[in-house]
Ligand SMILES: Nc1nc2c(ncn2[C@@H]2O[C@H](COP(=O)(O)OP(=O)(O)OP(=O)(O)O)[C@@H](O)[C@H]2O)c(=O)[nH]1
């Protein structure tokens with residue numbers, strides 16, 4: 001499923017929106033001064049209301065989207081804040097509609113057309129300025145969320161482990177996605193989705209941010225994105241350990257995290273000792289993205305596990 005935030009238009013700030021509305025209104029010509037003033041206000045008001053409506057409608061209904069996306073959006077920007085912002089746009093729209101009616105009524109009978117028109121413009125502008133923080137927040141939201149990962153409904157492998165252990169290096173080596181790799185922790189700050197083939201099966205592989213060994217309530221928003229992938233989308237997890245400790249974290253802490261993850265997420269786990277070019281531990285499957293050691297065996301292991309996961313799923317269905 002893919003929430004297409006690219007369809008959500010860039011949100012103008014209050015100045016830009018008013019500018020757009022009043023510019024459109026300034027082009028109006030009419031046979032009398034009174035009619036011109038009425039049409040100007042109606043035009044400006046419609047431009048603003050249509051625009052606010054377009055923004056409101058472009059957002060999905062946050063109660064109905066899958067929990068993975070709902071929680072991810074909540075981590076990245078906060079669903080309550082989005083709701084509040086959209087609520088304020090709806091409020092502004094109704095205020096503007098109310099003011100427009102009042103001033104059109106007044107314009108029909110006033111002798112001082114220019115004064116009433118100016119007052120109407122002033123009151124409409126003041127409403128739009130009031131929601132400026134919300135307009136700016138929604139623009140920030142849109143820019144953040146248009147990068148949401150597009151997940152497909154195909155077998156999914158999630159790569160997890162401590163920061164800096166080599167998760168991205170592996171995902172980049174075996175799939176279509178190439179996020180940034182570097183020698184410091186928390187290089188990966190979001191979810192990256194790549195594709196690769198196992199036999200004739202297309203699979204999805206997700207590179208996640210590193211996890212530290214600590215309780216959920218202490219986890220930062222970057223780590224919580226990795227947790228979401230394990231909770232909602234993983235058919236198989238590849239858990240990467242770096243026994244060389246070049247990552248900067250003791251192996252003991254990494255093993256403790258592995259135990260916690262096993263307890264927390266009922267997903268088949270392939271445990272891997274990465275950076276095999278830097279150590280001589282032999283307990284688990286050894287891989288190195290630098291020498292290529294163990295990569296084919298890992299893909300074969302993924303193939304086998306996916307087969308048994310699919311079999312289990314079929315058994316459950318029948
Ligand atoms: N020697 C050696 N270094 C490796 C290997 N794989 C990765 N590295 C190095 O380890 C460092 C971290 O690699 P990343 O792939 O960015 O690690 P990560 O787990 O994605 O890190 P975060 O995104 O910060 O959680 C980089 O300097 C890589 O070059 C390997 O097989 N051998």
Ligand SMILES: [Mg+2]
Nearest residue numbers: 167168187188
């Ligand atoms: Mg990474």
